[in-house]
Amino acid sequence: MRKYVKIYLPFTLNALKRQMAYKGAFYLFILVSLFSSFISYYLWKAIYTSSDQATLGGLTQEEMVVYVFMVYVTSSIVMSSISNYVSEDVVKGTVAMNLIKPIDYRMSLIAMAAGNMIYRFLVPSVAIWIGLEIYKVTALGLRPVTAVEVLLYLLSSIMSFLIYVLFDFCFGMVAFFTTYIFGMMLAEEALLGFLTGQLIPISFFPSAVQRVFDFLPFSSMVYTPIMIYLGKYTGRTAGFMLFRQAAWVVILYVAGGLIWKRVTKRLVVLGG
Amino acid sequence: MNQCKRYLRLYKIMIAQFLKTIMQSKVDFLIGLFGFFFTQIMGIVFLYLVFQQIPNLQGWTFEQLIFIYGFAQLPRGIDHLFTDNIWLVGWRMVINGDFDRYMLRPMNIFFQVIAEKLQPDALGELLTGVILVAGSLAKGIVIVDILHVVLFFVSLVAGAVIYTSIKLFFASLAFWMKCSGPFLQTAYEMADFAKYPTEIYAKGVRFLITWVIPFAFVAYLPASFFLKNDVSAGMIGIECVIAVVFWCIAYAVFHRGTHVYESAGN
Numbered sequence: 422m423r424k425y426v427k428i429y430l431p432f433t434l435n436a437l438k439r440q441m442a443y444k445g446a447f448y449l450f451i452l453v454s455l456f457s458s459f460i461s462y463y464l465w466k467a468i469y470t471s472s473d474q475a476t477l478g479g480l481t482q483e484e485m486v487v488y489v490f491m492v493y494v495t496s497s498i499v500m501s502s503i504s505n506y507v508s509e510d511v512v513k514g515t516v517a518m519n520l521i522k523p524i525d526y527r528m529s530l531i532a533m534a535a536g537n538m539i540y541r542f543l544v545p546s547v548a549i550w551i552g553l554e555i556y557k558v559t560a561l562g563l564r565p566v567t568a569v570e571v572l573l574y575l576l577s578s579i580m581s582f583l584i585y586v587l588f589d590f591c592f593g594m595v596a597f598f599t600t601y602i603f604g605m606m607l608a609e610e611a612l613l614g615f616l617t618g619q620l621i622p623i624s625f626f627p628s629a630v631q632r633v634f635d636f637l638p639f640s641s642m643v644y645t646p647i648m649i650y651l652g653k654y655t656g657r658t659a660g661f662m663l664f665r666q667a668a669w670v671v672i673l674y675v676a677g678g679l680i681w682k683r684v685t686k687r688l689v690v691l692g693g
Numbered sequence: 694m695n696q697c698k699r700y701l702r703l704y705k706i707m708i709a710q711f712l713k714t715i716m717q718s719k720v721d722f723l724i725g726l727f728g729f730f731f732t733q734i735m736g737i738v739f740l741y742l743v744f745q746q747i748p749n750l751q752g753w754t755f756e757q758l759i760f761i762y763g764f765a766q767l768p769r770g771i772d773h774l775f776t777d778n779i780w781l782v783g784w785r786m787v788i789n790g791d792f793d794r795y796m797l798r799p800m801n802i803f804f805q806v807i808a809e810k811l812q813p814d815a816l817g818e819l820l821t822g823v824i825l826v827a828g829s830l831a832k833g834i835v836i837v838d839i840l841h842v843v844l845f846f847v848s849l850v851a852g853a854v855i856y857t858s859i860k861l862f863f864a865s866l867a868f869w870m871k872c873s874g875p876f877l878q879t880a881y882e883m884a885d886f887a888k889y890p891t892e893i894y895a896k897g898v899r900f901l902i903t904w905v906i907p908f909a910f911v912a913y914l915p916a917s918f919f920l921k922n923d924v925s926a927g928m929i930g931i932e933c934v935i936a937v938v939f940w941c942i943a944y945a946v947f948h949r950g951t952h953v954y955e956s957a958g959n
Contacts, residue, residue: 453878604814
C-alpha cells in the first residue's frame with residue numbers, strides 16, 4: 422500500500438499543480454458550467470409554477486433547487502474525465518512509453534483524475550456548496566443537513582468518482598479505433614447527462630425505465646449521492662445504495678482490466 | 694463584380710481541398726454528426742419528461758416549445774457549418790503564429806479564415822432543426838403564409854449572422870490577449886438560455902440575453918413570431934438591425950485586430 426502511494430501520488434500532485442497554472446481560464450469555465458445550473462434553476466421554477474401539484478417526481482420546489490445546484494457540486498467532484506488523456510496518448514503514440522514503464526497505466530490515470538477532482542472540489546465546489554447550504558436554510562426554509570448525511574454523501578461521491586473514472590477509462594478505449602474522439606465524447610456527455618440524473622432526476626422517468634436504470638451503473642454516479650444528501654435515502658436504503666456503488670466499482674475495475682489487455686494486444690505504434 | 698466572381702472561385706477551390714481531407718476519415722464524420730444529433734435529442738427527451746407532469750409551461754405547450762427548440766438549431770447550425778474556423782483564431786492561431794499565412798496572401802483575411810473549413814458536425818444540428826420544424830409544420834401550429842415563409846428564411850440568415858458576429862468579436866480579442874478561447878466559449882454557451890421562452894428568467898438575465906449578447910433574437914423571439922398571431926413582423930426587423938450592427942462592430946474589431954497582430958517569432 423505504501424509503495425502504491427509512493428508511486429502514484431506524484432501523478433495526483435502533478436495534476437493539481439497543472440490546474441493551478443491555468444487559473445484564469447478555469448474561473449471562466451466555472452462560470453460557463455454554472456450557466457446550465459441557472460438555466461435549470463429558472464426552468465424548474467417555471468415548471469413548478471405551471472404545475473398544480475406541490476411535488477414533482479417526489480421533490481418539492483425547494484428540494485429541486487437544492488437538487489439542481491447539488492448536481493453542479495457533485496458532477497464537479499465526480500466527472501473528472503480521463504478519456505481525453507487516453508485519446509491523446511493513443512493518437513500521439515506516447516501510450517507506448519506508458520506500456521514499457523513499470524507502472525499501471527490505469528492507476529496513473531486515476532491518480533491524475535484524483536488530482537483534478539481535489540482541485541475542483543476545493544476551489545469552486547466547496548464555496549458553492551456552503552453558499553447553497555446557507556441559502557437553503559435561510560431562504561428556502563429547509564432543515565440544515567446533518568453531519569451523518571454529509572459523511573455519507575462524501576463517501577458516496579468518492580465511490581461515484583471511482584465508478585465514473587473506471588467507466589470513462591473503458592470508454593477511452595474507443596480511441597484505439599477512431600482518432601476523432603471529440604464526437605464520441607460529446608455523445609458520451611449527452612448520454613451521461615441523462616442517465617446519471619444530471620439533467621433531470623431519475624424519478625421523472627417512467628417506472629419501467631427506472632427499473633432498467635437500476636441495472637446500469639449510471640444512476641450511481643450523480644443521482645445516488647444527491648438523494649443521500651437530500652435525506653431521501655436513509656438507513657437501510659442508503660446502505661444498500663452504497664453497497665451497489667461498491668459493487669459497480671469492482672465490476673468496472675475488472676471489466677476495464679480485461680478490455681485493456683485485449684486492446685493493447687492489437688496496438689501498433691509507429692515511430693516514437 | 695469581378696471581385697465577387699474571384700472570391701466565389703477561390704471559395705470553391707479551398708472547400709474542395711478541405712473536402713478531400715475529410716474524405717479520408719468517413720467514420721469521424723459520422724461520429725461527429727451523431728454526437729451533435731444525440732446531444733440535441735436529449736434536450737427533447739428532457740422536455741418530454743417534464744411535460745408528463747405539467748399541462749403547459751407558462752402558457753407554452755409542448756409542441757410550441759419543440760418548435761422553438763428546433764428553430765434555435767437552424768441558425769446555430771448554419772453558422773457552425775460555415776464559420777467554425779473562427780474558434781481556432783480565438784484558441785490558438787494567434788498565440789502560435791499560424792495566423793501569419795492569412796496576412797501574407799492577397800485576399801480578404803476574414804474570407805480566408807472561413808473558407809478554410811466546413812464543419813460537417815453541424816449537420817447534426819441542422820438535421821435536428823429540420824426534423825423538429827418539419828414536425829411542427831405537419832402539426833399545423835406554425836403560421837404559414839407568404840410573409841411568414843419569406844421572413845422565416847430572412848430570420849435564419851440574420852440569426853446566423855448574429856452568431857457569427859458574436860463569435861468573431863470574442864475571437865478577435867485574441868489579437869490583444871493572445872488567447873481568448875475561454876471568453877469565446879462563455880459567450881457562445883449563453884445561447885443555451887435562448888432555447889426556452891425568456892419570460893422564465895429573472896429580469897437581469899433576460900436583459901443580458903436580449904440586448905447585450907442578443908441570443909434571444911436568434912431563437913425565442915423570432916420563433917414566437919412564427920407561432921403567435923399577436924407578435925408583429927417588426928420582431929424580424931429588429932433582428933436584422935441587430936445582426937447588421939453586431940456584424941459591423943465585430944468586423945471592425947477584427948479588422949483593427951489584424952493591424953495589431955504580431956507573429957509568434959522564432
